[in-house]
Ligand SMILES: [Zn+2]
Protein backbone atom coordinates (compact mmCIF):
# COMPACT_ATOMS: atom_id res chain seq x y z
CA UNK A 1 0.00 0.00 0.00
CA UNK A 2 3.01 2.24 -0.53
CA UNK A 3 1.21 4.07 -3.32
CA UNK A 4 -0.58 6.25 -0.77
CA UNK A 5 1.80 9.03 -1.77
CA UNK A 6 1.86 12.72 -0.98
CA UNK A 7 1.01 13.03 2.70
CA UNK A 8 -0.31 16.04 4.56
CA UNK A 9 0.44 17.07 8.18
CA UNK A 10 -0.70 14.83 11.01
CA UNK A 11 -4.27 15.25 12.20
CA UNK A 12 -6.58 13.83 14.85
CA UNK A 13 -10.12 12.86 13.92
CA UNK A 14 -13.08 13.72 16.09
CA UNK A 15 -15.25 11.15 14.30
CA UNK A 16 -14.27 7.78 12.74
CA UNK A 17 -13.24 7.89 9.07
CA UNK A 18 -14.34 5.15 6.67
CA UNK A 19 -11.71 3.19 4.75
CA UNK A 20 -10.95 -0.03 2.87
CA UNK A 21 -7.91 -2.31 3.08
CA UNK A 22 -6.62 -5.77 2.32
CA UNK A 23 -5.59 -8.24 5.04
CA UNK A 24 -4.77 -11.93 5.33
CA UNK A 25 -7.48 -13.82 7.24
CA UNK A 26 -5.98 -15.77 10.17
CA UNK A 27 -7.19 -18.55 12.48
CA UNK A 28 -5.64 -19.25 15.90
CA UNK A 29 -3.83 -22.58 16.37
CA UNK A 30 -6.65 -23.94 18.57
CA UNK A 31 -9.30 -22.72 16.10
CA UNK A 32 -11.08 -20.60 18.72
CA UNK A 33 -10.29 -17.14 17.38
CA UNK A 34 -10.05 -15.36 14.01
CA UNK A 35 -8.08 -12.25 13.15
CA UNK A 36 -6.13 -10.51 10.41
CA UNK A 37 -2.53 -9.80 9.49
CA UNK A 38 -1.11 -6.94 7.45
CA UNK A 39 -0.13 -7.22 3.80
CA UNK A 40 3.01 -5.04 3.96
CA UNK A 41 4.39 -4.00 7.33
CA UNK A 42 3.60 -6.16 10.36
CA UNK A 43 2.84 -9.41 8.53
CA UNK A 44 3.66 -11.33 11.69
CA UNK A 45 1.35 -9.21 13.85
CA UNK A 46 -2.24 -10.51 14.08
CA UNK A 47 -4.94 -8.02 15.03
CA UNK A 48 -8.59 -8.41 15.96
CA UNK A 49 -11.70 -6.46 15.05
CA UNK A 50 -10.72 -3.59 17.36
CA UNK A 51 -7.08 -2.64 17.91
CA UNK A 52 -4.48 0.09 18.30
CA UNK A 53 -1.46 0.40 16.03
CA UNK A 54 1.95 -0.51 17.42
CA UNK A 55 5.28 0.37 15.81
CA UNK A 56 6.28 -2.45 13.46
CA UNK A 57 9.95 -1.59 14.09
CA UNK A 58 9.49 -1.77 17.90
CA UNK A 59 10.50 1.88 18.23
CA UNK A 60 9.41 3.65 21.38
CA UNK A 61 6.95 6.09 19.90
CA UNK A 62 3.21 6.29 19.48
CA UNK A 63 2.07 4.87 16.13
CA UNK A 64 1.78 6.21 13.45
CA UNK A 65 5.17 7.87 13.87
CA UNK A 66 5.90 10.92 11.72
CA UNK A 67 9.38 9.68 10.73
CA UNK A 68 8.41 6.00 10.65
CA UNK A 69 6.22 3.97 8.26
CA UNK A 70 4.28 2.25 11.05
CA UNK A 71 0.54 2.40 11.74
CA UNK A 72 -2.58 1.03 10.12
CA UNK A 73 -3.16 1.86 6.44
CA UNK A 74 -6.37 2.07 4.43
CA UNK A 75 -7.65 3.45 1.12
CA UNK A 76 -10.48 5.98 0.81
CA UNK A 77 -12.08 3.97 -2.01
CA UNK A 78 -13.00 0.26 -2.10
CA UNK A 79 -12.02 0.18 -5.80
CA UNK A 80 -8.37 0.91 -4.87
CA UNK A 81 -8.32 -2.05 -2.47
CA UNK A 82 -9.87 -4.35 -5.10
CA UNK A 83 -7.29 -3.14 -7.63
CA UNK A 84 -4.47 -4.07 -5.24
CA UNK A 85 -6.05 -7.51 -4.74
CA UNK A 86 -5.29 -8.26 -8.45
CA UNK A 87 -1.54 -8.33 -7.66
CA UNK A 88 -0.36 -11.95 -7.27
CA UNK A 89 1.15 -11.10 -3.89
CA UNK A 90 -2.26 -10.15 -2.50
CA UNK A 91 -4.42 -12.85 -4.12
CA UNK A 92 -5.12 -14.64 -0.83
CA UNK A 93 -6.39 -11.57 0.98
CA UNK A 94 -9.84 -10.42 2.06
CA UNK A 95 -11.06 -6.81 2.02
CA UNK A 96 -11.86 -5.08 5.30
CA UNK A 97 -14.19 -2.13 5.72
CA UNK A 98 -12.71 -0.17 8.59
CA UNK A 99 -13.31 2.88 10.76
CA UNK A 100 -10.11 4.80 11.44
CA UNK A 101 -9.80 7.05 14.47
CA UNK A 102 -7.26 8.71 16.77
CA UNK A 103 -4.09 10.27 15.39
CA UNK A 104 -3.80 9.96 11.61
CA UNK A 105 -1.99 11.16 8.48
CA UNK A 106 -3.96 11.82 5.34
CA UNK A 107 -2.55 10.80 1.94
CA UNK A 108 -3.90 11.39 -1.53
CA UNK A 109 -5.57 7.95 -1.70
CA UNK A 110 -5.80 6.88 1.90
CA UNK A 111 -4.91 7.19 5.56
CA UNK A 112 -2.29 5.99 8.02
CA UNK A 113 -3.80 5.92 11.49
CA UNK A 114 -3.67 4.82 15.14
CA UNK A 115 -6.98 3.16 16.04
CA UNK A 116 -8.91 0.70 13.92
CA UNK A 117 -12.34 -0.88 14.11
CA UNK A 118 -13.11 -3.52 11.48
CA UNK A 119 -16.75 -3.10 10.40
CA UNK A 120 -17.13 -5.81 7.76
CA UNK A 121 -15.18 -8.38 5.76
CA UNK A 122 -15.58 -9.12 2.05
CA UNK A 123 -14.10 -12.31 0.63
CA UNK A 124 -12.05 -11.78 -2.52
CA UNK A 125 -11.64 -14.04 -5.53
CA UNK A 126 -10.75 -17.69 -5.41
CA UNK A 127 -7.46 -18.36 -7.22
CA UNK A 128 -9.57 -19.71 -10.15
CA UNK A 129 -11.38 -16.36 -10.58
CA UNK A 130 -14.78 -17.27 -9.15
CA UNK A 131 -16.22 -15.40 -6.15
CA UNK A 132 -15.00 -17.08 -2.96
CA UNK A 133 -17.50 -18.64 -0.59
CA UNK A 134 -15.26 -20.39 1.97
CA UNK A 135 -11.98 -19.92 3.82
CA UNK A 136 -9.44 -22.75 3.82
CA UNK A 137 -5.93 -23.23 5.21
CA UNK A 138 -3.46 -21.41 2.94
CA UNK A 139 -0.54 -23.58 4.11
CA UNK A 140 1.31 -20.68 5.72
CA UNK A 141 1.05 -18.58 8.86
CA UNK A 142 2.91 -17.18 11.85
CA UNK A 143 3.55 -18.59 15.36
CA UNK A 144 0.13 -19.42 16.87
CA UNK A 145 -1.84 -18.53 13.73
CA UNK A 146 -2.69 -20.30 10.48
CA UNK A 147 -3.20 -18.17 7.39
CA UNK A 148 -6.46 -18.81 5.55
CA UNK A 149 -7.40 -18.02 1.97
CA UNK A 150 -10.70 -17.42 0.17
CA UNK A 151 -11.90 -20.32 -1.98
CA UNK A 152 -14.91 -20.98 -4.21
CA UNK A 153 -17.34 -23.90 -3.94
CA UNK A 154 -15.77 -25.68 -6.95
CA UNK A 155 -12.20 -25.57 -5.59
CA UNK A 156 -12.95 -26.29 -1.92
CA UNK A 157 -13.17 -30.04 -2.63
CA UNK A 158 -12.66 -32.12 0.49
CA UNK A 159 -10.58 -29.47 2.31
CA UNK A 160 -11.78 -28.52 5.79
CA UNK A 161 -13.32 -25.07 5.37
CA UNK A 162 -14.86 -22.22 7.36
CA UNK A 163 -18.03 -20.57 6.10
CA UNK A 164 -18.10 -16.75 6.08
CA UNK A 165 -20.54 -16.82 9.02
CA UNK A 166 -18.26 -19.07 11.11
CA UNK A 167 -15.24 -16.85 10.40
CA UNK A 168 -17.23 -13.71 11.28
CA UNK A 169 -18.32 -15.25 14.57
CA UNK A 170 -14.76 -16.23 15.52
CA UNK A 171 -13.61 -12.68 14.65
CA UNK A 172 -15.95 -11.22 17.25
CA UNK A 173 -19.24 -11.01 15.35
CA UNK A 174 -18.25 -9.38 12.04
CA UNK A 175 -20.45 -9.51 8.93
CA UNK A 176 -18.59 -11.47 6.22
CA UNK A 177 -19.91 -11.40 2.65
CA UNK A 178 -18.82 -12.60 -0.80
CA UNK A 179 -16.88 -10.33 -3.15
CA UNK A 180 -19.21 -8.26 -5.33
CA UNK A 181 -16.55 -6.88 -7.70
CA UNK A 182 -17.08 -7.54 -11.43
CA UNK A 183 -16.85 -11.22 -12.40
CA UNK A 184 -15.00 -12.72 -15.33
CA UNK A 185 -17.40 -13.92 -18.02
CA UNK A 186 -18.02 -17.66 -17.68
CA UNK A 187 -16.06 -19.74 -20.22
CA UNK A 188 -18.32 -21.45 -22.78
CA UNK A 189 -18.16 -25.23 -22.66
CA UNK A 190 -16.63 -26.52 -25.92
CA UNK A 191 -19.42 -28.85 -26.95
CA UNK A 192 -21.85 -25.98 -26.50
CA UNK A 193 -20.08 -23.97 -29.21
CA UNK A 194 -22.04 -24.04 -32.41
CA UNK A 195 -19.94 -26.08 -34.84
CA UNK A 196 -21.85 -24.42 -37.68
CA UNK A 197 -20.36 -21.08 -36.60
CA UNK A 198 -16.84 -22.56 -36.47
CA UNK A 199 -16.84 -24.08 -39.95
CA UNK A 200 -16.73 -20.82 -41.99
CA UNK A 201 -13.97 -19.55 -39.66
CA UNK A 202 -11.84 -22.68 -40.14
CA UNK A 203 -12.45 -22.71 -43.91
CA UNK A 204 -11.23 -19.13 -44.15
CA UNK A 205 -8.03 -20.05 -42.27
CA UNK A 206 -7.44 -23.12 -44.44
CA UNK A 207 -8.01 -21.03 -47.59
CA UNK A 208 -5.48 -18.47 -46.38
CA UNK A 209 -2.90 -21.18 -45.60
CA UNK A 210 -3.48 -22.81 -48.97
CA UNK A 211 -2.95 -19.47 -50.78
CA UNK A 212 0.37 -18.99 -48.93
CA UNK A 213 1.51 -22.52 -49.75
CA UNK A 214 0.71 -21.95 -53.42
CA UNK A 215 2.69 -18.72 -53.34
CA UNK A 216 5.74 -20.44 -51.75
CA UNK A 217 5.46 -23.27 -54.26
CA UNK A 218 5.43 -20.80 -57.19
CA UNK A 219 8.51 -18.97 -55.88
CA UNK A 220 10.40 -22.22 -55.37
CA UNK A 221 9.61 -23.26 -58.88
CA UNK A 222 10.85 -19.92 -60.26
CA UNK A 223 14.10 -20.21 -58.28
CA UNK A 224 14.81 -23.79 -59.30
CA UNK A 225 13.64 -23.25 -62.89
CA UNK A 226 11.35 -26.21 -62.63
CA UNK A 227 7.63 -26.42 -63.34
ZN1 LIG B 1 7.15 3.32 14.17
Ligand SMILES: [Zn+2]
Nearest residue numbers: 126128152155
Ligand atom coordinates in the same frame (compact mmCIF):
# COMPACT_ATOMS: atom_id res chain seq x y z
ZN1 LIG C 1 -12.09 -21.70 -7.32
